């Protein structure tokens with residue numbers, strides 16, 4: 001049994017954060033463990049409160065896991081403050097395992113999940129340790145201070161993230177205007193770059209898409225999948241989770257973490273060399 005860890009915020013609504021990550025881990029048959037950085041009072045309509053956990057207690061959670069489990073991969077999600085980022089980076093630096101950084105900044109409803117002053121710490125302390133970073137378009141722009149309008153912009157943004165020491169950058173295209181396809185762009189340190197294309201699903205139920213995608217990637221990497229295969233399978237996982245989304249709640253409903261196991265054989269992702 002492979003053991004993986006998510007370091008993220010709790011979403012009381014169950015669609016994003018720690019809850020989405022653990023559901024994804026369970027579906028992909030890895031043993032999920034967690035370090036909770038903040039509690040959010042949240043549902044499909046939005047975030048009504050954030051309560052960060054004491055940094056010393058965040059460290060204690062991670063130390064408890066490291067002491068007892070051979071963790072195969074770690075992902076980070078909502079990290080909230082520079083103190084939290086620095087504390088977990090310090091511990092992760094000692095571990096030689098895949099680290100997937102989902103640089104969560106703003107919830108779908110517009111509420112901030114990362115303090116503005118923490119962006120520097122994310123860039124300078126955590127990203128250099130990352131195997132993969134998975135920004136959406138606005139996060140990639142904020143991390144690099146560059147706007148993305150065309151593919152050439154995306155290439156430059158990815159290059160500047162690779163220069164920080166990240167092994168692989170996946171710029172997620174959920175926020176692009178393409179009405180037909182959801183296309184993610186992958187740039188690797190070794191110069192390889194490709195895109196992953198799947199049909200865009202017309203739905204408002206996209207709460208937790210980024211969390212679920214990066215959790216699936218973590219589960220596959222933790223199981224020892226080669227990076228490219230792990231990325232392709234994670235894309236299938238999120239595609240099916242959105243395709244069979246759940247109309248739960250009155251706002252942006254969650255994705256369906258059960259769908260991949262049922263429908264994965266019929267799911268195709270188109271790869272283009274870029």
Ligand SMILES: Nc1ncnc2c1ncn2[C@@H]1O[C@H](COP(=O)(O)OP(=O)(O)O)[C@@H](O)[C@H]1O
Nearest residue numbers: 136172173174175182183200201209210213238
């Ligand atoms: N409507 C959609 N249909 C299909 N895939 C989508 C859709 N929206 C997002 N995705 C996919 O979900 C994943 C998360 O992307 P995105 O929504 O951009 O991230 P975030 O949740 O961090 O904002 C990506 O693989 C993206 O291509």
Ligand SMILES: Cc1ncc(COP(=O)(O)O)c(N)n1
Nearest residue numbers: 009010016017107108207208
């Ligand atoms: C605790 C937590 N972590 C992450 C997200 C981002 O998810 P989304 O972008 O779908 O709102 C969230 N809403 N809550």
